[in-house]
Amino acid sequence: MLSDKDIIKLIKRKKLLIKPLPKNIHGAHANLRLSNILLKYKNDKGDLKDNSSFDFDKFLIKKSGYELKPSEFVLGSTLEKVSMPDDFFGFIETKGNIARAGIQAHNSDGHIDPGFSGNITLEIKNNSNRSIIIYPNIEFVQLYIFKLSSKSITTYNGKYQNQKGPTVYKKD
Numbered sequence: 001m002l003s004d005k006d007i008i009k010l011i012k013r014k015k016l017l018i019k020p021l022p023k024n025i026h027g028a029h030a031n032l033r034l035s036n037i038l039l040k041y042k043n044d045k046g047d048l049k050d051n052s053s054f055d056f057d058k059f060l061i062k063k064s065g066y067e068l069k070p071s072e073f074v075l076g077s078t079l080e081k082v083s084m085p086d087d088f089f090g091f092i093e094t095k096g097n098i099a100r101a102g103i104q105a106h107n108s109d110g111h112i113d114p115g116f117s118g119n120i121t122l123e124i125k126n127n128s129n130r131s132i133i134i135y136p137n138i139e140f141v142q143l144y145i146f147k148l149s150s151k152s153i154t155t156y157n158g159k160y161q162n163q164k165g166p167t168v169y170k171k172d
Contacts, residue, residue, distance in 0.1 A: 001028055002145040010085070016145065017083035017117075029142040031095065032078040035119065036061045036136035037165045039075040046169070054169045065133035068103070068126040075166040076122040079137060083117040087151040092120060092141040102128025105141045114148065115155025118163040 002010070004026045010016035011025075024031040039056045047053040056075075068074065084090050090112030094105035107123035122141065126132050134140075159170050 002147065003028055004030075007145055010088075010145070015085045016088065017081070018143075019081050020079070022080060024139065029144050031139040032080050032082075032092070032120070032141050032143050033137050034061075034122070034134065034140040035077045035079040035165060037077065038066060038124075039166045039168055041073075041168070048169075048171060051169070051171055056168050061134065061136045063136075065135045067131045067133050068124065069131050070126055070129050073123070073125045075168060076124050076140075077119040077163075077166040078122065078141065079119075081117070081119055081164075082112060082143065084112050084114055084156075086114045086155050087148050089114055089146045089148055090116075091144045091146070092122075093144070095139055095142055098138075098140055101132050102126055102130075103132055103134065112143075113156035114152040115157065117161060119165055121160070121163065121166045 007025055007030055011018060018030060022030045022032060037058065038061060039058050042055045042057055043053055045053065092106060092110045094103065098105065104125045104127055105122045107125065109123060112120060160167055
């Protein structure tokens, strides 16, 4: 896992791209912010064989915030676009203070594959028993970078490559 010093070196060498550049890179991570776009599924039932069952509403988080109700699930994304080098792997975790409020930023999908480029979709859930107001541009997740033992033969070029903002479920 890279230290802040090495993350900054990668960014300065333009090997790791994070735009806009995070304000806080320290310890062993870069803090990434929540964008102002949220997606919420419309249907009460989703079918993994049917993309249309994942129809959604798109809305902007106002400056006054969005009230995330108990057990509510929405898709958001990082404000920052991340482009991962072919010989590195990224992982995001919910920032500690956000987690302590009862919010989960990813649903066991916190990895960023070698070669991935785009905004990182966040699977946001309120695990609390009370509503929590979330705001755009707040530091929401921490990005950790790991050096692979060698350059990846196969880099990410899947259906979520170059995504802009949050992206809903897409069957293979």
